[in-house]
Amino acid sequence: MTSPDFQLVDAHCHLDFPDFAEERDAVIARAIEAGVTRMVTICxxxxxxxxxxxxxxxxxxVFWAAGTHPMSAADEPLASVEDLLALAEHPKMVGIGETGLDYHYTADSKSVQQESLRIHIEAARRSGLPLIIHARDADDxxxxxxxEEHAAGAYQCMMHCFSSSAALGRAALDLGFYLSMSGIAAFPRSKELREIFASAPLDRILVETDSPYLAPPPHRGRRNEPAYTAHTAKVGAELFDLSLPDFAARTSANFDRLFAKAAAWSSLRSQA
Structure with a gap:
């Protein structure tokens, strides 16, 4: 099999989910063969x-990040800043989250979601690691x-699987944050979402799968996996009028800038 002429990063996946339990090693191997040379698996x-x-x-x-998903915030013990900072001492723990707000199914827990979010923001601020945000039906x-939190002290952030409003996208970009493109951006009916990405600065774009969810065409409706990052990246390349290798290089550089700890690890390993 011919190796692709690009290298991509899957900035957000869930390799611990049961969907991958029977063939996790093979899934990671397929990703590497497909040009996805780094992945961040999310706790x-x-x-x-x-x-x-x-x-x-x-x-x-494979790198990792950890946090309490907003849909689980009411069911899990509330994390402390100290808990998250202790986890961040691991050399391959590269992000705080995913955290955020989700009022689609779990609006009844909005107050604890907001409390949890602010705890994760403080951990991101103190650790210097990027915050990984999940946002659904809670844009305002x-x-x-x-x-508010950025005004109280700067921190870095990735809006994971961004599919919210243009207004939230602009607010995030104005704060210096990054928008991550998932398979949703490749869905035929996602024209407005693609326009949001196309209007964003290229140096703030990342690519992810959120696998096992949200497989892009031609795999839509089936289990997603990191190897499929390239299908979404191809759509991104078209939006910015770039070749796939150029888009892959630019988004990988964006990842290295935001996830500097992962970049440093990769650099050390390449020199070993």
Whole structure:
């Protein structure tokens, strides 16, 4: 099999989910063969952190991040800043989250979601690691809290699987944050979302799968996996009138800038 002439980063996936349990090693190998040379696997419940960390420890291309997903905020013990900072001491733990607000199914827990979000922001601020945000049906509160907290002390942030309004996109970009493009941007009916990405600065764009969810065409409706990052990246390249290798290089540079800890690790490993 011919190796692709580009290298991509899947900035957000969930390799610990049961969907991958039977063939996790093969999934990671397929990603590398497809040009996805680095992946960030996300812990959504701190009770699962040992599993997520072990996956990263076992696979050199896999980094990890940890936090409490907003849909789980009412069911999990509230994380402390100190808890998150202790996890951040691991050399391959590269982000805080995913955290955020989700009022689509869990609006009844909005107050604890907001409290949890502010805790994660403080951990991102103190650790220097980027915050990883999940936002759904909560644009006004999300923009308000992100802005209030940024005014209180700067931090970095990735709006993961961005599919919210243009207004929230502008608010995030105005704060210096990054928008991450998932398979949703490749769906035929996502014209307005593609326009939001096309109007954003190229140096603030990342690419992800959010696998096992949201597989882009031609795999839509099936299990997603990191190898499919290239299908979304191809759509991104078209939006910015670039070749796929050029878009891959630009978004990889964006990842290295935001996830500097991962970039430093990769640089050390390449020199070893």
């Amino acid at each position: 959504t419940r701190l009770t699962n952190v040992d599993t997520v960390r072990a996956i990263s420890d076992a696979h050199d291309p 509160d999300m923009a308000r809290i992100l802005s």
